[in-house]
Amino acid sequence: MSRDRDAMGRPLVAVTGLGVVTSLGKGVTDNWAALTAGRSGIHAITRFPTEGLRTRIAGTVDFIAADPMVAPLLSERFAEAAAAEAIGQAGLSGDFPGALFMAVPPVEIEWPQRQALAEAAASNGDVTYADLLRAAASRRFDDWHDLFIFGTVADRIADRFGTRGSPISLSTACSSGATAIQLGVEAIRRGEVEAALCIGTDGSVNPESLIRFSLLSALSTQNDPPEAASKPFAKNRDGFVMGEGAAALVLENAASARARGTRILGYVLGCGEKGDGFHRTRSSPDGAPIIAAIRAALDDAGLHPDQIDTVNAHGTGTPENDKMEAMGCLAVLGERMRAVPISSNKSMIGHTLTAAGAVEAAFSLLTLAHGRVPPTLNYAVPDPAIPLDVVTTARDVPVRTVLSNSFGFGGQNTCLVFGAEPA
Numbered sequence: 001m002s003r004d005r006d007a008m009g010r011p012l013v014a015v016t017g018l019g020v021v022t023s024l025g026k027g028v029t030d031n032w033a034a035l036t037a038g039r040s041g042i043h044a045i046t047r048f049p050t051e052g053l054r055t056r057i058a059g060t061v062d063f064i065a066a067d068p069m070v071a072p073l074l075s076e077r078f079a080e081a082a083a084a085e086a087i088g089q090a091g092l093s094g095d096f097p098g099a100l101f102m103a104v105p106p107v108e109i110e111w112p113q114r115q116a117l118a119e120a121a122a123s124n125g126d127v128t129y130a131d132l133l134r135a136a137a138s139r140r141f142d143d144w145h146d147l148f149i150f151g152t153v154a155d156r157i158a159d160r161f162g163t164r165g166s167p168i169s170l171s172t173a174c175s176s177g178a179t180a181i182q183l184g185v186e187a188i189r190r191g192e193v194e195a196a197l198c199i200g201t202d203g204s205v206n207p208e209s210l211i212r213f214s215l216l217s218a219l220s221t222q223n224d225p226p227e228a229a230s231k232p233f234a235k236n237r238d239g240f241v242m243g244e245g246a247a248a249l250v251l252e253n254a255a256s257a258r259a260r261g262t263r264i265l266g267y268v269l270g271c272g273e274k275g276d277g278f279h280r281t282r283s284s285p286d287g288a289p290i291i292a293a294i295r296a297a298l299d300d301a302g303l304h305p306d307q308i309d310t311v312n313a314h315g316t317g318t319p320e321n322d323k324m325e326a327m328g329c330l331a332v333l334g335e336r337m338r339a340v341p342i343s344s345n346k347s348m349i350g351h352t353l354t355a356a357g358a359v360e361a362a363f364s365l366l367t368l369a370h371g372r373v374p375p376t377l378n379y380a381v382p383d384p385a386i387p388l389d390v391v392t393t394a395r396d397v398p399v400r401t402v403l404s405n406s407f408g409f410g411g412q413n414t415c416l417v418f419g420a421e422p423a
Contacts, residue, residue, distance in 0.1 A: 004255035007302040010189040017090030017250030019082035023059035036394040040227035055219040057226040059243030059350030074203025078246035086248035095162025098195030101183045102154040103176030173408030178357025182271040200358025201246035232315035232344035235383040240316040243350025247358035269419040270301025276411025283324040290328035297415035312404040315344025326386040343391040347377035357406035364402040
């Protein structure tokens with residue numbers, strides 16, 4: 001194996017730039033400081049009235065200007081800020097020398113436009129294309145496509161940063177951000193591109209999303225105090241807290257990165273995914289897809305389970321997800337997993353949905369860089385059914401590898417392995 005090739009002879013994939021926006025702040029520095037200090041970005045929602053809602057809290061990003069009720073615009077602003085930071089850290093100027101892979105929320109039409117369409121249907125019977133255009137304009141926008149199709153978010157980011165080829169938009173539920181990174185890794189390994197800009201973004205905290213997740217009994221209803229609501233792996237966990245934000249990673253062929261003299265922050269050593277057709281929201285009760293995804297990531301990285309130093313958990317705080325993730329980790333890493341530090345940043349920023357896999361990838365790389373595992377807040381009542389070493393205050397440990405898990409509704413399971421050095 002050469003310095004820039006893995007054990008399978010593929011190009012090593014280096015990370016040369018990171019950018020992050022969450023409710024903890026804008027930028028890597030502010031996020032990492034808050035995260036390792038155990039500060040929470042979860043707070044009472046002020047964006048819209050919450051009277052009558054069972055859940056009235058979220059990790060919203062309230063410091064970036066955009067219409068807070070138009071999710072595509074928020075998602076675009078978050079993505080733009082994260083991408084600008086990542087590209088700047090990578091030392092790239094001018095047009096980005098590679099492709100864009102972008103995780104965005106699923107396409108939705110929002111309630112003001114739905115109301116306009118309902119009124120048109122009540123008046124005219126059938127809804128015409130002209131009615132669609134009028135509905136689109138009902139919220140101060142004239143372009144139906146730009147307002148509602150999340151794919152245009154990637155188009156505008158591609159235009160803004162000059163990425164090459166057609167941008168790829170994807171949405172694989174809560175594993176979307178990790179999937180975007182996987183696609184970038186695979187493109188570099190195949191030699192299709194020398195660099196990839198991989199982004200996960202989500203600005204979906206709105207009344208409809210809260211109601212939908214509440215109907216699934218997925219959200220915590222422990223509104224007071226907000227920062228105590230998200231309890232990954234704790235026995236008294238009762239659901240996740242919605243969050244929003246974005247993260248961007250600049251991936252490069254390691255040989256190319258070294259040739260231009262840029263700093264390498266770490267490597268994406270392995271990617272694994274497994275689809276689970278068991279249920280639209282629930283995980284397969286035998287944990288087989290989660291186990292398969294973790295094993296696939298380790299196999300792809302050429303690593304033995306004993307070589308994982310810490311786990312960046314999906315850790316949503318829902319009763320079922322945390323139990324299934326613990327089962328999967330124990331099945332693959334064995335009894336040693338009981339002593340492997342595991343942490344969930346969703347306890348501080350909430351669940352950023354389609355952005356989560358990318359945000360957690362960025363935090364995994366920062367864990368490698370600093371040798372520090374961030375804490376999991378609100379782990380006051382351990383669950384005896386989850387015998388894991390849940391980190392409750394930031395812990396300094398030697399870290400060479402991180403397993404980052406992303407498990408989404410509908411059976412979308414993606415795991416990534418990051419390393420401080422080539423495997």
